[in-house]
Amino acid sequence: MLDKNGIAKRIAKEVKDGYYVNLGIGIPTLVANFVRDDIEVEFQSENGVLGMGPFPYQGEEDADIINAGKQTITTLPGASFFDSAMSFSMIRGQHVDLTILGAMEVAENGDIANWKIPGKMVKGMGGAMDLVASAENIIVAMMHTNKKGESKLLKKCSLPLTGVGCVKKIVTNLAVLEVTNKGFKLLERAPGITVEEIKKATEGTLIIEGEIPEMEIA
Numbered sequence: 001m002l003d004k005n006g007i008a009k010r011i012a013k014e015v016k017d018g019y020y021v022n023l024g025i026g027i028p029t030l031v032a033n034f035v036r037d038d039i040e041v042e043f044q045s046e047n048g049v050l051g052m053g054p055f056p057y058q059g060e061e062d063a064d065i066i067n068a069g070k071q072t073i074t075t076l077p078g079a080s081f082f083d084s085a086m087s088f089s090m091i092r093g094q095h096v097d098l099t100i101l102g103a104m105e106v107a108e109n110g111d112i113a114n115w116k117i118p119g120k121m122v123k124g125m126g127g128a129m130d131l132v133a134s135a136e137n138i139i140v141a142m143m144h145t146n147k148k149g150e151s152k153l154l155k156k157c158s159l160p161l162t163g164v165g166c167v168k169k170i171v172t173n174l175a176v177l178e179v180t181n182k183g184f185k186l187l188e189r190a191p192g193i194t195v196e197e198i199k200k201a202t203e204g205t206l207i208i209e210g211e212i213p214e215m216e217i218a
Contacts, residue, residue, distance in 0.1 A: 020050075045067040052076070184207065185207040
């Protein structure tokens with residue numbers, strides 16, 4: 001089973017040379033720590049940063065340099081800062097190659113719910129609305145089940161939707177799955193996790209074809 005860093009490491013393998021990548025709040029922010037050193041990637045944050053680097057070491061933080069989740073970040077040589085209008089022009093203009101988001105629920109048709117739990121105070125949907133509407137390649141980083149052990153990969157989302165039919169791939173603490181028109185296709189399983197365990201943890205339709213390999217995250 002993977003922890004949050006393990007999920008981020010696996011997703012980092014999806015990042016290709018020359019990509020512009022938007023990282024959502026939560027587990028996705030960790031991806032920048034694990035991208036290969038031999039490729040060039042530009043990480044974009046919707047609050048107006050292009051060229052984010054890894055998280056700073058303790059004691060080296062600059063409180064004026066933050067991501068959309070208000071976490072302190074580092075910037076790489078050549079990084080730039082700009083206003084929200086420019087940031088969302090990049091997103092809405094489809095200039096971002098890969099968007100990595102967290103989620104509370106994902107449906108088997110690719111619907112995503114990641115902004116609101118009824119009864120809890122939230123500031124609003126924020127940039128997630130623009131990201132899911134504009135991005136052509138969305139990978140979700142999430143835990144496979146909630147704290148009660150209930151599946152978060154569902155036939156249909158129960159929470160208010162952020163986007164419809166937009167998620168392409170999901171990496172959880174148990175598995176890597178592709179969203180297809182027939183349901184969740186199981187691509188890889190986490191170290192030490194069996195296909196049967198993934199079946200039990202998935203409410204939505206799970207497609208299993210042939211031998212399912214174990215993830216390589218080293």
